[in-house]
Amino acid sequence: MRFSWSQDQQAFSDAVRELLAKEGTPLVVRAAWDAPPGHLDRGVWDSLDAMGVLAVLVPEAAGGLGLDETFLVPILEEAGRVALPHPIVETAMVAAPLLGAGIGMIASDLGGPLVPCAADADRILLHQGDTLAVTDGDAVELTAATTVDGARRAATLSTPRHPEVLTDDPAVIALALDRGALGTAAMLVGLGQAMLDLTVDYVSQRQQFGVPIGSFQAVKHHLTNAALALEFARPAVARAAWSVAQSTPTRARDVSMAKAMASDAAELVGRQALQCHGAIGYTVEADLHLYLKRTWALARAWGDTAHHTDRVTHALEADLPSA
């Protein structure tokens, strides 16, 4: 029993964190808000690709790193911490195990009807009836959607022409959906941490009534509540990474628990962060909104809390002796 990332896992995600601190700044997120469809800058993305991040889950024989989700999840937490606008969950977590290494940037409708970065992706992974299929970006008609998070760059898709069917195995599809939910949960924990850190800094500096507002008990308690939710969501996500990596019998339940808790935690942190920032946070000039809006979007992508709680309910009830 050892409930912590290994040295290798830690070292890899530390390296990603360092890279993202330099190349994944809020300016990158703002640029993603502003770039026209199809023009998402790939600077950070290419750096992540060069580090092998996109091929973590691809077998070595197929040109990947041959590692598992316990490596990728801490990395995705780092991606969440900088609100990375690129479809890293769709590409590295969901598509790479199906399509292999060197697949470019993949968008997908598996997480919901609004497809992030659809116009920017090289290919699109689709949930078509009972199959998973893949198609070139230009084989689908896109309608750009206006969403609360401009950096998500979401679009809806028309039915594609001649998609290539990858599989009709329900187990493979279920695993892809679980991977997407797990990766998104990791992003949400990272987003929550980013908002908490930003707010701790802010309330330690901001003075009102002659003292830093972080010295008021109400502010302390808001932020402790935020930290508390994160502190207990994080292990749920780590455990789900293990369950997916090991294909444990509780995989689906554990992923759903991770997604529900991470969504709730990040949303709570966001609420407290905004409230503690006050009017300063309630502007697009402050960076907070970049994280906040991504949180709102991801909390409902890949299944919302009600959906995942119901999955947990069913898994638990199925394990009970009958009444």
Added chain:
Amino acid sequence: MRFSWSQDQQAFSDAVRELLAKEGTPLVVRAAWDAPPGHLDRGVWDSLDAMGVLAVLVPEAAGGLGLDETFLVPILEEAGRVALPHPIVETAMVAAPLLGAGIGMIASDLGGPLVPCAADADRILLHQGDTLAVTDGDAVELTAATTVDGARRAATLSTPRHPEVLTDDPAVIALALDRGALGTAAMLVGLGQAMLDLTVDYVSQRQQFGVPIGSFQAVKHHLTNAALALEFARPAVARAAWSVAQSTPTRARDVSMAKAMASDAAELVGRQALQCHGAIGYTVEADLHLYLKRTWALARAWGDTAHHTDRVTHALEADLPSA
């Protein structure tokens, strides 16, 4: 439009408050915990009877005061404020309109399977199949129940011998149930107010870290939250009193809203009151527990919050145009 008690209504409930401040002290509640079944002291009860409280809803022609629920509800709030152990809701609110004046003390199973003061009552009002019936106390076998609130003096009943059927009119039965829920809601608002007042006094006196604990922001916010819930539950109860008195078409919905909000408010006040009292409140030596336990009991009697919320849901949905 005038959303406040009339001078007459106010004067009546002020008189009751004065009486109860003298005769309905915590000692009366403690005595009710200790008295054996059938030996509930009737001192305060007789005084209330002498004031006409038990016959408020009885027509003048039948020896009552010929008033309506907008008179009785503020009085029941006062009864809640002292956690009156006697079955005043069952007697004055539910039974008196059916049985008339001078009926003594009435217990009833309309509020749930645990019948308060069953062994102390002169008669018992029963929900028998689709009828309301009444029986003498000694025509029923009682099994004393041990409940969290000893002053409730609850028992379960066996099927009575030869009860006298009062009515099988569903409208009359529905009105009796609504009256019980409304009266209980009023008691809960009074209980909440009592716990809030007790706690405001306590935190203003109790010193820790060299200051009254009521000066800490966390304590202030706990008690503001408590006051807030009460401030908005009280008008819901007052409005429901009007709706019952006037037999408005929204009566059932308004009563359920009153009961749900009063239950939730009183439970919230109780939580904050206990927390702000700390260990001192967590003893049977402090009076707080007398109010707290009655709150728990009444919040679930005459339908709990889920039951009443569902009634509101159905009433609201029935009013909607179809989808």
Added chain:
Amino acid sequence: MDLTWSASEEAFRADAHRWLHTNVAQWRTDHGGEVASGDTREGFAQHLDWERRLFHDRWAVVSWPADHGGRGATLWEWLIFEEEYYRAGAPPRVTQNGIFLLAPSLFEFGTPAQQEGILRPMAAAEDLWCQGWSEPNAGSDLASVTSKARRVPGGWILDGQKTWTTRGAFCTHLFGLFRSDPDSARHRGLTYFLIPLDTPGVTVRGFGRLDGDEGFAEVFFDNAFLADDAVAGGVVLGEPEGGWAVAMATAGSERGLTLRSPGRFVVTAERLVALARDRGDPTLRRRAATAWMHAEAYQQQTLATVTTLAAGMKPGAEASLAKLWWSELDIELHQLALDLLGPDAELEGPWSKAWQFSLSGPIYAGTNEIQRNIAAERVLGLPR
């Protein structure tokens, strides 16, 4: 206790209902069916058109005397009007900071000349007023304002900066607090000024609120000369250096019922009950009923408050409780809306706009943390 409306109140409701239903539809049609947010330049102009239609038919400020463009409606009628207003789907009032916040203070503290000169153009949406309270370092702590006013012959010199001024970039006038006694501290030595925004030396820069609309502005005062007669009746409201008391009255209006009447919440709750019924999820249906009860309780509590006001009592610290309730209710309602929408919650639209707006409720008009302090100290009497 009498929860019935009189015949004349019912008649008033019928009039309002008729006018609103016809005119809301007409206004939307005239602007091509879809109206932009009132916090964008395009939308603001469309909303001004709406405000002028209201004024033209004397529905802009129903509770004001007829002299100033109103109907002398009672508080009860005003409540009825508000309920019908939201039920008709009429838009948010872009004039609200003038008519709901400044005007009550003008009625209380203004000279007859000020009332005469300022109120009617405000009601007519000719003069558009914004609020100049906050400064970069004076948010919750309003008493720490440092913007200065210096008396000079014939007027005042203003220096400093205001910020988070709602719709400041689209307005013509600002009311705000300035420190006129340089040696004063905190609540003393502040004066409440009425200022045309085209005063030389005043610069306005609009910027984006959370939802991206240009709903905020910074207002810079750089040696700006404000002539005593720059506003009809004079530029000082109340006494010089007596600004705090006037500002507190304005803030009371902001927290209390004039800014956020119950109608809008009840109507929103009703829509959510319908959405939840259609969605079918039992948990969400129950949550919708709970949210509706909270909205309806605000309605009932308001009736109780108006009863005391109609009897001549002054609004007190209880306004803090009302502000806590409606601001948190608004979030409850819109959180539920997003949960009902599921993945579509991400789309820009009326619900997501309103959700983002609801998040500002616990911040503006004095943060809810401050309101909880006020309620604890002044309603419950807890020690400071």
Added chain:
Amino acid sequence: MDLTWSASEEAFRADAHRWLHTNVAQWRTDHGGEVASGDTREGFAQHLDWERRLFHDRWAVVSWPADHGGRGATLWEWLIFEEEYYRAGAPPRVTQNGIFLLAPSLFEFGTPAQQEGILRPMAAAEDLWCQGWSEPNAGSDLASVTSKARRVPGGWILDGQKTWTTRGAFCTHLFGLFRSDPDSARHRGLTYFLIPLDTPGVTVRGFGRLDGDEGFAEVFFDNAFLADDAVAGGVVLGEPEGGWAVAMATAGSERGLTLRSPGRFVVTAERLVALARDRGDPTLRRRAATAWMHAEAYQQQTLATVTTLAAGMKPGAEASLAKLWWSELDIELHQLALDLLGPDAELEGPWSKAWQFSLSGPIYAGTNEIQRNIAAERVLGLPR
């Protein structure tokens, strides 16, 4: 990351499981099937019998060295034992204030003679320890204790009063903080004493907790002479006047995992999931799953914590977060239980007892308000 148990851990689990299932049933049978609350006189005696059965088969203090009656189990094994303990429906530990609170401090600060003399009788439930922290005017503000200790030849004279001492009326010994330097203030000048309750001049008065059980006591010290050798190895734990540091270590144990291992919450949550399934209400089923997730998250977070402890790190202020979580989780679980029971929630019974007990969680071991301050200042680094 490796979330599998080793073969020896699985074997340990199997042993514990077997012993507990057999012996819990046997113990209940031996006491007529229904056991009273351990916080009543009758129930305490029954629970002592249980404690002695545990000790007899070396399950009382699994993580202690064999010398003191344990099995030298690892922290991992201890967690496994706790999980099996609650899963078997074994009763609350009436020895907990000794074995879970005092003992860790004895291992850290006690002399070999103290450890030798005190631990084994404690594990054997011969010496029964209660905690003497709080005083009538020192609750949350523990540093304001005024009970005094005065050095005299051969011992100490104790004066003062402790209160809210859990199970004090049934115990034989008390550990507590006394002010030994009369000129000291706050955290300084306090000494941590180990005191037999039959010391002349010590009076114990039991009184009723919220649930009516005699679970609390007041302990009065009236010129009580505590001989240096009244407890084997000496009556002072740690240095004289160094009591605060020892007490803080004890408090850390109280907040952290030793007092409230995750097993009991997970087992309770599983029962609620079953109750909710049988009750059928979709909202309550969803709430049960949520509560289960919160319990399971505590389990997982504990595994993460134990991983760092097993690697030799010291527990830190994060214990405050754990205390907030388990205490509020316990209320969430039991609130749900009451809602599932509906009108039957009013009946005295295991669920209503546990509900009332859960309400003490945010109060004892340092109120949750204090824990939130600690977490904010020491985990997040917010200004004091």
